[in-house]
Amino acid sequence: MIEVEGLSKTFGWRKPVTAVDDISFRVERGAMHGLLGLVNAGKTTTMRMLATALKPTAGTVSIDGFDTVGQTREVRKKIGYMPETTDFARWSSGPDYLRFWARITGLSGSGEKARIAELTEFLGIAEDSEESPATYTAGHQKMLVLAQALLADPEVLLLDEPLTGISGEDRAFLLGKLEELKRRGKTMVMASPQLSEVQDLSDQVTILVEGRATDPFPTADLLRQVGEGKHARIFVKAVNLSAGALTALKGLKGVVEVKPTSTVTVIYVDPGRVNVGLVRDTLDAEGEGTAPVEAAEITLGDVFRAIVKEGA
Amino acid sequence: MFARVSRPLVGFFLKDLKGSVFSTRMAAAIAFLAAATLFLAWLLGQAALQAAASGADPATLQLWQRGADGALSTLAFFMPVILPLIPVVLARENLESDASAGLLPLALSKPAPNQFMAGGKVAGLLAALAVPLIPLSLAAAFLIQAMVGEAVDLLLVAAFVGGNLVLAALYLLLGLVFGTILGPGFVGPLSALVWLGSNLLRTTAFVLLAALIGAIRLEGILTFESAWFDVVSFTGLHQGITAAFVPAHLMFVIWPADPLLPQVVVWANAAWIVGLLVLFAVLIAKVPNR
Structure with a gap:
């Protein structure tokens, strides 16, 4: 279970900029929570704080009862983080990229190979294996980053715009995989700028605008909130x-x-x-x-x- | 447990070693350093060769004219001027590459301790520096040996190679620390300031001070400055560590009366390296919060 309470983040000290301002939400085990917002809404900053890569200026995040600041190591064992953007230029192949992250994750040498093969197969990128990931389609690059997040088979997945920039079959395929992961009991937080993505997958939604957030509400209420078929x-x-x-x-x-x-x-x-x-x-x-x-x-x-x- | 600790270290080591060896900017910097080092070695070899042909009394000759060992000792003196380019370029390139790949925020979400990630990164980058530096240092020593036609003291060659690696490590760590605090763009300018302080300002200050207090002879056979108390500038650290292995008749620093002083330089080098490494490991976690 994830509990976010009064989370805020301010950058800079001479001219401080508040990227996230007093966000609170709660995600039950096995549920998916959508963070909906446009560019500079504070989605990535929030995700990074959940992923323990950023320290909050105020507020707390706990994952399965472990505090992301005071019990960082315990939290990191439970999460898989899929960042929004990655530069693949330095990696010679998809498995090369995954091997690096498997080492950083601390997977054993023997388990690494089997896990990478399993994940590339699951996410449909096994056939790309010898290619440089910089040449992958945008969709396959997203699959590769998702594979990285899944390496340690984490209980919690933090997905920062997993579907942005991809379309067609790749998008449908990835949506299907995220649904499957949800069925397998993963607890997920997904940031997205698209109403439809959040609508399709999330149980609860928080909307972010310039760092401020609405109270979380059930995704089923999203359409009621905006009025289906009407215009705002x-x-x-x-x-x-x-x-x-x-x-x-x-x-x-x-x-x-x-x-x-x-x-x-x-x-x-x-x-x-x-x-x-x-x-x-x-x-x-x-x-x-x-x-x-x-x-x-x-x-x-x-x-x-x-x-x-x-x-x- | 062992895998959790050792594998992140190995992961960063291999990534940063591979990434650096195949970098174009690094290749250009190495080409420049190789050309400059070998050209200086050739000039010094020529000077030693001409001095030998003149049949002058060795005691009246300048250091670089006193055979192959003298020429190599003089080359060691010039290395702090030309060598820092490579580690500074490497530090900047590495931090830029990590930043554009969004690597740190993701790495920080993994359970591996930060100090092992920092250690693996520094070890990988040092290995990447050693790949060109060791052969280049050896090539310069053997070029001098071949030109002068006499063997170079092997201990001196080892000190030359080791001193160069230590100097490269110091500038690399300095670049990583600067770049982590202020961003990769600051690595070059700030390292240049340290380079100026360690070379031009240090030398000028030393000569002026020495002339004022009469600490060294500035006439006659040239004696390079003392490095034993200079544990602040990287040039002093490099000269101090190399000087400990220079034969007494070629001594290019004033040999300290206290036999413990050379050890101070060794410990000072170690303290700088460990201190900067610890600082880098601490700073890594702060980067995304900047």
């Missing part, structure tokens, strides 16, 4: 809407904010309560019916805004 931002392609139109839009139930910019007017809405049709009807009633109205895709920011507002 609506653009009115008109620069100078009349004061009456702006007031009418602001007065709609479910409109969070109306923000005129230099090119469009952006309407932030509570998903499920306001849609394009309602906005169009309101503009028609105010004599602005010619302004084109479009809905944007749901973004993490929309989800975050919706959730924060609901919690307020």
Whole structure:
């Protein structure tokens, strides 16, 4: 079980930057927790603190009752960490890369070979073995890094954007393997910038935006939070809407904010309560019916805004 | 238990040895050092050869004119000027490569103790330095021997090779420590400052001080500066360790009256190496927190 309590991390001392600000969540044994966030949301910093590679500025993380700061060695025996990015230029082959990490993990020489063969087979990269991993497809590179995380058969897997940058068959294959690992009872934390990835695999989700986080909630609530099939931002392609139109839009139930910019007017809405049709009807009633109205895709920011507002 | 301790050490040793041996920048630095060392050896061999042909009284000759041993002792004096390039390039390249591979955060998530990872890394890099340095040092000694036509004292050759390795280790560790604290980009500039302090500033200060207090003769047969009390500059450490093996008639430092003083240099070298290694092992865990 993983317990994260009030976790914060600040870098720098002259101009301190808070990368992670007071995050708390709990992951039950055998469950997967999604950390959803865009670039610079604080996902990697959080993952590194969970992986004991970074010391928190405040707060605690415990894994199976062991504190990541005070009982580092015990925690490290329980975790497998898959970082987001790796440069493979220095490795002559996939097994060469895995042999290095097997040594650092402390696997015995005899167990190393069998484990590497088993993992490359499981993750479908056995046939690449003699190639330099720098020439692997992005998907196979991800499999190789996942194999590294699995070397010591850890109870807990910390996966930093395991599916980012891969698509098609590789993506489906890796998703399948992560599901299989979950079925095998691995406890997992997965950071991702994609709603769909987290939605497919996680039991619980925490959304991160610029280091701040929502309270964790069940993934099943994610769609309810944003409103399935609805849109959270609506653009009115008109620069100078009349004061009456702006007031009418602001007065709609479910409109969070109306923000005129230099090119469009952006309407932030509570998903499920306001849609394009309602906005169009309101503009028609105010004599602005010619302004084109479009809905944007749901973004993490929309989800975050919706959730924060609901919690307020 | 043994595997948990020894295998991370072996892992880093092999990775850093292989990664360094096949580096292009290292190859260029080694080529430069080889050219400079062999050229200096050739010049010194020429000087010894000409002095021998002149039939002058050996007692009136400068150190580098006194046969093959004298030429090699003089070459040892110049090594701290040209040798640091290789370990500094290696330290920078290694830290840059680790940073771009995101290696440290991942390594720190493994149960292996940091000091064994640091030890394996330093051992691997030292081995990578020894691969070109030992043959190059031997080649320079035997070039002098071949030119002058007389055998070089084997103990002196061993001291020359060993001193070069110690000097390389000192600069390597210094580079690793600087680079770990401030980032790989600072390895070059900060090492250059130490290099300047250890060579130009140290020599200037010594000559000025010696002239003021009359500690050494600055006329007549050239006697290089004393290294026995100089346990701060890496040049002093290198000269001190080499001087202990130089035959008395070729002594290029002032031999200390106290017979314990040469041991101070040996211990000072060891203290510097161990101190920097421990510091590096401690700093490794701090890198991602920077």
